[in-house]
Amino acid sequence: MIYSVVGHYSLILGLCIGLILVYFSIQNFRNFNQLDNKILSFSFLQLFFVVVSFLALVISFIISDFSNETVFNNSHTTKPLFYKISGTWGNHEGSLLLWLLVLTLFIFIFLLRTKNQPIKYKILTLVFQQVIIIGFFLFLILTSNPFNYLFPVPNEGLGLNPILQDPALAIHPPILYLGYVGSSIIFSSALAATTLKMVSTNWAIHIKKWVLISWIFLTLGILLGSIWAYYELGWGGFWFWDPVENVSLMPWLALTTLLHCILVLERKETLTSWVIILSIATFTLSMCGTFLVRSGILNSVHTFANDPERGLFILIFLFTLIFLSLLIFFVFHKPSQNNQANFFWLSKETSILINNWFMMYFLSVVLIGTVYPIFLDVISSQKISVGPPFYHKLIIPFLIPFLLMMAIGPKLKWIKSDLKDKIYLFSLLVISVLISFFIVKNFNANVLVNTILISAALYLFFITLRDFFIKKYKNLAQNIAHFGFSLLILSILFNNLFSSEIITNLKVGETYNGSKTKIVFESINQKKQKNYNSIIANFSITNSEGINNNLSPELRIYNQPKITTSEADIKTTLMKDKFIVINLVQNQDYFNVRYQVKPFMLWIWLSVMIISLGGLISLLKKRT
Amino acid sequence: MYGRKVKLRFLFVTLILVTLILTVFLILKSLEENVVYFQSPTEIKTLSELDTNKIRVGGMVKKNSINVNSDEVNFIITDFKNEINVSYSGAVPNLFAEEKGVVAEGFLKDRNFFSATKILAKHDENYMPPEVKKALEEK
Numbered sequence: 090m091i092y093s094v095v096g097h098y099s100l101i102l103g104l105c106i107g108l109i110l111v112y113f114s115i116q117n118f119r120n121f122n123q124l125d126n127k128i129l130s131f132s133f134l135q136l137f138f139v140v141v142s143f144l145a146l147v148i149s150f151i152i153s154d155f156s157n158e159t160v161f162n163n164s165h166t167t168k169p170l171f172y173k174i175s176g177t178w179g180n181h182e183g184s185l186l187l188w189l190l191v192l193t194l195f196i197f198i199f200l201l202r203t204k205n206q207p208i209k210y211k212i213l214t215l216v217f218q219q220v221i222i223i224g225f226f227l228f229l230i231l232t233s234n235p236f237n238y239l240f241p242v243p244n245e246g247l248g249l250n251p252i253l254q255d256p257a258l259a260i261h262p263p264i265l266y267l268g269y270v271g272s273s274i275i276f277s278s279a280l281a282a283t284t285l286k287m288v289s290t291n292w293a294i295h296i297k298k299w300v301l302i303s304w305i306f307l308t309l310g311i312l313l314g315s316i317w318a319y320y321e322l323g324w325g326g327f328w329f330w331d332p333v334e335n336v337s338l339m340p341w342l343a344l345t346t347l348l349h350c351i352l353v354l355e356r357k358e359t360l361t362s363w364v365i366i367l368s369i370a371t372f373t374l375s376m377c378g379t380f381l382v383r384s385g386i387l388n389s390v391h392t393f394a395n396d397p398e399r400g401l402f403i404l405i406f407l408f409t410l411i412f413l414s415l416l417i418f419f420v421f422h423k424p425s426q427n428n429q430a431n432f433f434w435l436s437k438e439t440s441i442l443i444n445n446w447f448m449m450y451f452l453s454v455v456l457i458g459t460v461y462p463i464f465l466d467v468i469s470s471q472k473i474s475v476g477p478p479f480y481h482k483l484i485i486p487f488l489i490p491f492l493l494m495m496a497i498g499p500k501l502k503w504i505k506s507d508l509k510d511k512i513y514l515f516s517l518l519v520i521s522v523l524i525s526f527f528i529v530k531n532f533n534a535n536v537l538v539n540t541i542l543i544s545a546a547l548y549l550f551f552i553t554l555r556d557f558f559i560k561k562y563k564n565l566a567q568n569i570a571h572f573g574f575s576l577l578i579l580s581i582l583f584n585n586l587f588s589s590e591i592i593t594n595l596k597v598g599e600t601y602n603g604s605k606t607k608i609v610f611e612s613i614n615q616k617k618q619k620n621y622n623s624i625i626a627n628f629s630i631t632n633s634e635g636i637n638n639n640l641s642p643e644l645r646i647y648n649q650p651k652i653t654t655s656e657a658d659i660k661t662t663l664m665k666d667k668f669i670v671i672n673l674v675q676n677q678d679y680f681n682v683r684y685q686v687k688p689f690m691l692w693i694w695l696s697v698m699i700i701s702l703g704g705l706i707s708l709l710k711k712r713t
Numbered sequence: 714m715y716g717r718k719v720k721l722r723f724l725f726v727t728l729i730l731v732t733l734i735l736t737v738f739l740i741l742k743s744l745e746e747n748v749v750y751f752q753s754p755t756e757i758k759t760l761s762e763l764d765t766n767k768i769r770v771g772g773m774v775k776k777n778s779i780n781v782n783s784d785e786v787n788f789i790i791t792d793f794k795n796e797i798n799v800s801y802s803g804a805v806p807n808l809f810a811e812e813k814g815v816v817a818e819g820f821l822k823d824r825n826f827f828s829a830t831k832i833l834a835k836h837d838e839n840y841m842p843p844e845v846k847k848a849l850e851e852k
Contacts, residue, residue: 323804450736457740472751474769479747483740592803594783601783653807672805679781683804 090238093157096145097236103138103193104226106131107219114216118209128215132200135222136193143177143190146235150177155246158237159183165248165649167620175259176249181399182235184262188379189225191270192218199274199299206295213281214274221273224406232399248649251621257317265310265337269375271303272344272368279368280414283421288361293354298708300351303371304344305704311337312697323655323670325590325685327693330477335459336378342452343371346445353438356503360438362424363445369414376407381459440498447491454483485542492545492578495571496552499564514552521547532586543582549575566710570703576696580689587688594679597626601682605633608684621647626671626680640669666690749818754795763821770797770827771816779811790815790827801829 110131117125146159150173155161163180164173177183196218203211229235252258278296282288314337319327328334347367350360380403458475465471497514525543529536553572591608593601601608609629616623624644631637643656657670665688672681751769752760770790778789785802788811799817809815809832819829 323807453736454740457744461744472769473748474751475744476747476749476767479743482743482747594781594786599783655807670804672807672809674779674781674786674805674809677779677781679783681781681786681805 090154090156092145092149092152092154093236093238096142096149097234099138099142099145100226100230100234100236103135103142103189104223104230106135106138107223107226110135111216111219111223114212114219118212118216128212129200132193132197132215136197139186139190139193143186146183146186147174147177150174153246155244156239156242157235158239159235161239161243161246163249164246165620166245167649168249168254169619171256171259172249172254176253178262179249179253179258182229182233184266184379185225185229185233186235187263187266188270189222189229191266192222192225192273195270195274196222196277199278203295206292207285207287210278210281210285210287213284214278217277217280218273221277221410224410228399228402228406232402245649248620248647250650251645251647251652251654252321255317255321257313258321261310261313261317264306264313268303268305268307268310268344269340269378271299271306272340272371272375274299275303275347275368276372276414279365280417283365283417286421286423288354288364288422289358290355293351293364297348297351297355300344300348301704301708304341304348305701305708307337307341307344308697308701308704311341312694312701315697316694319690320657320659321654323657323672323683325657325668325670325683325687327690330458330475330480332459332462333382335455336374336381339452339455339459340371340374340378342448342455343367343374346448346452347371349441349445353441357438360442362422365418365422369411369418373407373411373414376403376410380404380407435501437498437501437503440494440501444491444494444498447487447494450487451484454480485538488578489541489545492549492575495574496549499556499567499571500552517551517555518544518548521545521551529586539582539586543579546575546578546582550579566703566707568703569706570700573696573699573701573703576692576699580692580696584687584689584693589686591682591684593682594674595682596678596680606684607631608682610680610682618645620649621645624673628669628682628684630667630669630684632686638667640667642669642671644671644673661691663691664688751816753792754790754797755792757797757821757827758795758824760824763823765820767818767820767830769816769818769833770799770829771814772796774809774811774813774815776811790817797827798825799827799829801832803829803831806832 110128113125113128113131117128146157148154149157149160150164151170153160153164153166153173155164159180159182163183164176168176178187196215199218200211200215275296278299279288282292282296311334314334315327318329318334319325344367347364350363350367353360354364380400458479462473462475465473500510500514521544522540525547526536526540529539529543549571553568553575556568557572589605591601591603591606593608595601595608595610597610597613599610601610607630609631611627611629613627614625616625622645624646625641626643628640628642629637630640638660640658640660642658645654645656646652647654653673655670655672657668659669660667665686668685668687670683672683674681749767749769750764751771752764754770754772757770772790772792775789775791775796778787780787785800786805787798787800789796790799791797799819801817801819816833817827817829818831818833819827822828
C-alpha cells in the first residue's frame with residue numbers, strides 16, 4: 090500500500106520536474122554560455138524519482154501487495170521470486186515504467202558524457218527528450234497507472250501468464266527496451282543537430298556511440314525473443330513473421346541502415362538527409378513496436394494484454410512526434426550541394442547506399458505485411474493475415490545482390506576506387522557456386538534458387554573469412570559483423586533445407602515406426618511443483634544410423650492462471666538440434682508428439698551474437 | 714557540363730521512380746496472392762463458390778467433437794449457427810480444447826469439410842482471437 094503511494098507520487102513529481110526542465114532549458118538556451126548546473130541536478134532528480142517509482146513497483150511485486158491492481162493482475166504468491174521481479178515488466182504498465190526509466194537514464198548519461206559539443210546542442214537535445222519523457226509520464230499517469238488501488242484487497246493475485254515465466258523472457262524486455270529507447274537519444278539529438286545545422290562529420294562521430302549501443306541491445310533483444318519462441322512456443326521455429334516479431338525487426342532494419350549512413354557521414358559530409366530521416370524513423374518505429382504489441386491492435390499469435398483506449402493516446406502522441414520532427418526536418422534542413430560533384434559510382438559509399446536502398450525495401454515489405462491487415466480491418470472490417478510466403482517471396486530474391494554487395498562493398502575505397510584483386514574475387518565466386526551446387530544437388534529441393542542463394546552467402550563467408558587473415562585488425566568490427574551475417578544466412582538456409590519433422594499422436598507405450606526414425610513412447614511421470622503440476626514423458630528415439638537418444642519433454646499444468654504449457658526437450662549439439670514437444674489432447678489418451686531434427690540451430694544463435702560482437706568492437710575501438 | 718549534369722540527375726530520378734513503382738507493384742501483387750482470409754463457418758456456408766486458396770476458419774471447438782487417432786485430430790468448429798468438420802494432422806497448441814476458441818488454417822474440401830494445415834496457438838486463457846470474438850458476437 091505504502092509503496093504504491095510512494096510510487097505514484099514519485100511519478101507525479103517526475104512529471105513536474107520534466108516541465109521545470111523544459112522551462113530552465115529554454116531560459117538557458119537564450120542566454121547560453123555554460124550549461125546551467127540546475128539542469129544537470131534536475132535531470133538527476135527526475136531519474137531518481139523514476140527509479141524510486143520503479144523500485145516501489147518491484148517491491149510491491151516482491152511482497153505480493155495485492156492492493157495494487159497491476160500486482161493483482163500479474164502476480165501470485167506461489168510464483169518464484171525471480172518471476173515476481175520479472176513480472177514487473179511482464180505487463181503493460183510495468184513495461185511502460187521501464188521505458189520511462191530507460192528514457193530518463195539515457196538522457197542523464199547523455200548530459201554527463203557528452204563533451205566537446207556545443208551547449209546549445211546539449212540543451213536542445215534535452216528539450217526534445219523531455220517532450221518524449223513528458224508524453225510518457227502523461228500516458229502512464231492518465232491511461233496506465235501502475236499504482237492503481239484495489240479495494241477490498243484481494244487475497245490472491247491472478248498470476249503471470251506461465252509462458253512468460255521463463256529466464257530468457259524475463260530479461261528479453263529490458264534488453265529490447267534498451268535498444269528501443271536508446272534510439273530516443275538518437276532521435277532527440279538528430280532533431281537538435283538539424284535545428285542547429287550541425288549534422289556533420291563531427292556530430293556523426295559523437296552520435297555513432299549511441300547508435301551502436303542501441304543497435305547492440307536491439308540485436309540481442311531480438312535474439313533473446315527468438316530463442317524463447319524456439320523452445321517455449323513448441324513450434325520448433327525461430328522466426329514466424331508474426332506481427333509482434335516484425336515490429337522489432339523494423340526498427341532494427343532502420344537502425345542498421347542508419348549505422349551505415351553514419352559510417353559514411355563520419356568521413357564525408359553526405360547522406361545527411363538519410364541520417365536525419367532514419368533517426369526519426371528508428372525511434373518512431375520503436376514506439377510503434379511498443380504500441381502495437383501492447384495495445385492489442387495486432388492480430389498476433391502471441392498477443393498479450395489488450396486495451397484500445399491506450400492505443401489511441403500513443404497513436405496521437407506518435408503522430409504529433411512524427412509531424413513535429415518532419416516539420417523540423419523540412420524547415421531547418423538544407424542539404425549541402427557542393428558534395429554532389431564528387432560522388433563516384435565505384436566507391437564504398439555507393440555500395441553502402443545501394444544496400445541502404447535494399448534495406449529500405451526489406452523494411453517496407455515488413456511494414457506493409459504488418460500494417461496492411463490492420464488497415465484492411467479498419468476500412469472494410471475484413472480479417473486477413475499475411476503469412477511467411479509473402480515475406481519469403483519478396484525478400485529472398487533480393488538477398489542475393491544484397492549479400493554480394495556486402496562482400497564486395499568493403500573491398501572498395503572511399504570516394505573513388507577501382508576494384509583490385511579482380512581475379513581473386515572472381516575465383517572465390519566460382520568456388521562458392523560450385524560448392525553450393527554440390528551441396529544442394531543431393532537434395533531434391535529447388536536447385537537453382539538454393540544454389541544461387543547459398544553461393545551468395547558462401548561468397549560473403551569466404552571473403553570475410555579471408556579478410557581476417559590478410560587485413561589483420563583493420564576494420565575488424567565490420568568484418569566480424571559481416572562474417573556473422575553470412576553465417577546467419579547460411580545457417581538459416583541449411584536449417585530450412587535439411588530440417589525434418591515427424592508429427593504423430595501416440596499413447597503411452599506405443600511406437601512410431603517411420604522410414605528413418607523410430608520413436609518409442611516409454612512412460613510418463615507426474616511431479617508436483619510449487620506452482621504447477623508437471624507431466625514428464627519419456628521417449629526413446631532411434632535414427633537411421635542406429636543412434637539412440639532419450640528425450641523427456643514436459644507438460645506443465647499451472648494452477649494460477651490455469652494454463653497448460655509444453656516444455657520442449659532439446660538435445661543441442663554443434664551440428665544439429667533434436668527437438669521434441671508433446672501436447673495432451675483433451676479427454677483423450679493420445680499425446681500429440683512433434684519431433685524435429687534441426688541442423689545448425691546453435692549457429693543461428695551464435696551468428697547473431699557474432700554480429701553484435703562486431704558492434705561491440707566498433708564501440709570499444711579507439712578512433713585513430 | 715551543366716547539361717550533362719542535369720541529364721544525369723534526370724536519369725537518376727527516373728530510375729528511382731521506376732524502381733519505386735515496380736517495388737510497390739511487386740509488393741501489392743504478392744500481397745494479393747499470399748493473403749489469408751478469415752471466415753466463420755456461417756460465411757463458408759453462404760459462399761457462392763468454393764475458395765481454393767488457403768483460408769482461416771475460426772469459432773468454438775464443439776463439445777465432445779474432438780476425436781484423435783494416431784494420424785490425425787478431427788473436430789468440429791462451430792459459431793453456434795453453422796459448423797464445419799475439420800481434420801488436422803499436425804501439432805496441436807496447448808490451449809486447444811473443447812468449448813474454447815480456435816483458429817484453423819488450411820483448405821476447404823467442400824462446404825462441410827476443412828483440411829487444416831495449422832492450428833493457431835493462443836497463449837492466454839482469457840484471450841480470444843479478435844476474429845473469433847467478432848464471429849461470435851455476430852451470432
